Amino acid sequence: MRWFWTLLVAAHPAWAQPALTPEEQAALAAAFAEPAAPPAAPAAPSANPDIALILDVAAAWFDGEPAQLGGHDPQETGFTFQQLELTLQHAVDPYLALQANIVFHPEGVEVEEAFATTLALPGGLQARAGRFLNRVGRQNTQHPHAWAFVDQPLVLGALLGGEGSAGVGVEASWLAPLPWYLVLYASVTGAEAGHDHEAAAEAEAEGFEALPTARLEQFFPFNDDWSLSLGASAQLPPAHDGDRGQLYAADAYLRWRPVASTSRLALSWQTEALVRRLPEEGPTHEDRGLYTQLVLDFAERWQVGGRTEWLDEAEGDARRRHSAQVSFFPSHFSRLRLQLGLDERTDDVVPSAFLALETLIGAHGAHGF
Amino acid sequence: MRLLASLLALLVAGPALARVKVVATLPDLAALAAAVGGDAVEVTALVAPTQDPHYVDPRPSYVLALSQADLLVVNGLELEAAWLGPLRLQARNPRVLAEPGYVDASTAVHRLGATATVDRSQGDIHPGGNPHFTHDPRAGAAIAALIAQRLAAVDPPHAAEYAQRAEALRGRLDTLAKATRARFAALSADQRRVVAYHESLAYLLDWLDLTRVATVEPKPGIPPDPAQTSRVLQAMKSTGVRVIVQEVYYPARIPDTLARLVGGSVVRLPGGAAFADGETYEAHVAAIAEALYAALAR
Numbered sequence: 001m002r003w004f005w006t007l008l009v010a011a012h013p014a015w016a017q018p019a020l021t022p023e024e025q026a027a028l029a030a031a032f033a034e035p036a037a038p039p040a041a042p043a044a045p046s047a048n049p050d051i052a053l054i055l056d057v058a059a060a061w062f063d064g065e066p067a068q069l070g071g072h073d074p075q076e077t078g079f080t081f082q083q084l085e086l087t088l089q090h091a092v093d094p095y096l097a098l099q100a101n102i103v104f105h106p107e108g109v110e111v112e113e114a115f116a117t118t119l120a121l122p123g124g125l126q127a128r129a130g131r132f133l134n135r136v137g138r139q140n141t142q143h144p145h146a147w148a149f150v151d152q153p154l155v156l157g158a159l160l161g162g163e164g165s166a167g168v169g170v171e172a173s174w175l176a177p178l179p180w181y182l183v184l185y186a187s188v189t190g191a192e193a194g195h196d197h198e199a200a201a202e203a204e205a206e207g208f209e210a211l212p213t214a215r216l217e218q219f220f221p222f223n224d225d226w227s228l229s230l231g232a233s234a235q236l237p238p239a240h241d242g243d244r245g246q247l248y249a250a251d252a253y254l255r256w257r258p259v260a261s262t263s264r265l266a267l268s269w270q271t272e273a274l275v276r277r278l279p280e281e282g283p284t285h286e287d288r289g290l291y292t293q294l295v296l297d298f299a300e301r302w303q304v305g306g307r308t309e310w311l312d313e314a315e316g317d318a319r320r321r322h323s324a325q326v327s328f329f330p331s332h333f334s335r336l337r338l339q340l341g342l343d344e345r346t347d348d349v350v351p352s353a354f355l356a357l358e359t360l361i362g363a364h365g366a367h368g369f
Numbered sequence: 370m371r372l373l374a375s376l377l378a379l380l381v382a383g384p385a386l387a388r389v390k391v392v393a394t395l396p397d398l399a400a401l402a403a404a405v406g407g408d409a410v411e412v413t414a415l416v417a418p419t420q421d422p423h424y425v426d427p428r429p430s431y432v433l434a435l436s437q438a439d440l441l442v443v444n445g446l447e448l449e450a451a452w453l454g455p456l457r458l459q460a461r462n463p464r465v466l467a468e469p470g471y472v473d474a475s476t477a478v479h480r481l482g483a484t485a486t487v488d489r490s491q492g493d494i495h496p497g498g499n500p501h502f503t504h505d506p507r508a509g510a511a512i513a514a515l516i517a518q519r520l521a522a523v524d525p526p527h528a529a530e531y532a533q534r535a536e537a538l539r540g541r542l543d544t545l546a547k548a549t550r551a552r553f554a555a556l557s558a559d560q561r562r563v564v565a566y567h568e569s570l571a572y573l574l575d576w577l578d579l580t581r582v583a584t585v586e587p588k589p590g591i592p593p594d595p596a597q598t599s600r601v602l603q604a605m606k607s608t609g610v611r612v613i614v615q616e617v618y619y620p621a622r623i624p625d626t627l628a629r630l631v632g633g634s635v636v637r638l639p640g641g642a643a644f645a646d647g648e649t650y651e652a653h654v655a656a657i658a659e660a661l662y663a664a665l666a667r
Contacts, residue, residue, distance in 0.1 A: 094463065119466055175459075331591060333489060366453065
């Protein structure tokens with residue numbers, strides 16, 4: 001019943017009195033408005049961490065047998081709760097910063113990342129300790145909401161695992177004192193079953209197995225509008241009988257963002273290629289794959305993208321997948337994405353369609369380049 | 370071998386030639402730092418005056434600049450929140466993480482638009498206050514004084530020089546601010562009204578004693594839809610206001626259409642001084658006031 005009175009009061013002609021002067025209307029409006037804080041009040045600097053909550057949900061349709069590899073991918077026709085990600089970050093003290101990404105999904109809670117980063121090591125050095133995503137390739141260190149497509153590239157799922165390559169360990173990096181940006185990373189984490197390689201599952205039975213990763217990253221700003229980031233990574237995954245395999249990744253990210261554009265026009269081209277050799281009884285297993293994607297931000301709130309992928313695993317035939325997406329951003333904090341896919345496998349060709357919604361609340365820290 | 374020799378030479382000669390390295394996010398802040406620092410500093414601006422400072426690509430090359438900086442001057446009030454944080458973290462440079470090397474310009478200015486209640490259904494608002502204060506020379510003078518203080522802290526031998534330049538700049542900016550305000554006061558009350566595109570003119574309007582009758586964006590950061598656009602058109606027609614003001618990095622089509630329909634004009638303000646081309650902060654502020662005056666007086 002209360003809604004009725006609310007409506008009645010709101011519709012009352014007194015509120016639209018044309019006889020009132022603008023000054024009188026403003027004075028009345030001010031009298032009804034909530035008292036504003038004094039304008040000079042300084043924003044209280046907060047010692048609380050920056051907290052954000054990100055929800056990713058999707059509706060999916062497959063015409064055939066789905067064979068998605070990513071842990072957060074829509075896996076079958078219907079609705080998918082991709083993830084609810086809680087991120088917290090803040091400086092601990094003048095020497096360390098802490099960042100944590102905790103992911104909630106129907107199967108439970110997972111600490112995707114939680115690590116401390118040094119802030120004041122000399123000589124361009126920086127170290128991280130905790131659980132983090134290994135720096136193998138480009139997209140592996142990005143969280144799903146920073147991806148340009150609803151699902152994980154096939155090659156990352158097949159070679160690094162559905163949740164990507166991550167583990168508990170330490171990492172050191174060095175920013176070289178050169179005229180351009182060049183950083184070297186080296187890390188050791190514990191190999192984890194289900195996160196890294198099938199081989200890690202075997203290895204886990206034998207106790208702790210180290211997973212060393214190294215990466216070289218460079219950045220070349222050609223001018224205000226064009227720039228290129230290049231990376232090369234290597235990893236030595238534990239394999240059969242204490243042996244080690246090798247995994248190599250190369251990635252390139254070319255970006256065009258005209259600084260004089262009034263519509264946030266931007267074009268980015270991202271490519272990653274990975275190859276992994278695992279010694280087995282008999283011949284060495286070699287799995288390889290790549291993907292390349294082009295994403296265009298063509299208007300203030302609109303984006304389109306295309307991606308093509310190729311995966312060739314030692315066990316099984318080559319597989320190709322093509323995807324196209326169009327995204328609408330109602331604001332900086334929400335996104336609606338429609339993605340169409342065509343998965344070409346030897347035995348089957350499976351078209352698919354996803355509609356994914358992402359929303360973010362809180363103070364989410366910025367993303368990397 | 371020659372490379373090694375020249376690198377060694379650089380290392381030896383480095384400290385002798387060392388100037389204080391200042392990195393500023395916005396071109397206005399860079400121009401102010403250059404005016405205060407003079408020959409004793411070397412200033413880099415990360416953002417171009419044509420770029421929307423809310424949306425900047427966090428280029429890794431900025432990490433390189435920050436890693437070598439003695440002073441980092443930021444606008445603050447979350448204007449750079451979408452891109453600056455990780456760059457500071459990756460810079461491996463404790464000088465840009467805390468005072469005195471980290472200079473938040475918003476701490477020096479009298480803030481407008483701080484709100485008691487905040488949620489993003491109101492759009493992309495900045496809870497601590499409106500962050501677009503560098504259009505106002507009075508804010509510029511206050512920021513220059515803060516920069517002088519901090520430069521003195523990281524480079525004590527030149528402290529007197531910094532203080533003297535900041536004081537001289539304050540005098541010139543005060544004169545400019547007063548003279549320009551007086552000039553605008555001579556316009557009729559009807560002429561001293563504008564339509565804003567984004568909620569970014571609060572300080573400019575406060576300085577020049579202008580009134581905003583409407584804002585083209587329905588809420589900060591939300592582009593205008595047809596309903597909002599027709600409301601703005603009605604407001605312009607009913608009030609007779611014919612001047613729309615926006616920064617160059619906002620879309621031009623809707624404001625251009627509105628201006629055409631009422632026979633008015635759009636004043637496009639650069640996001641800041643053309644620092645890379647050597648424009649000073651004073652020249653920039655004088656130029657935006659001049660452009661605005663020309664449109665209002667018409």
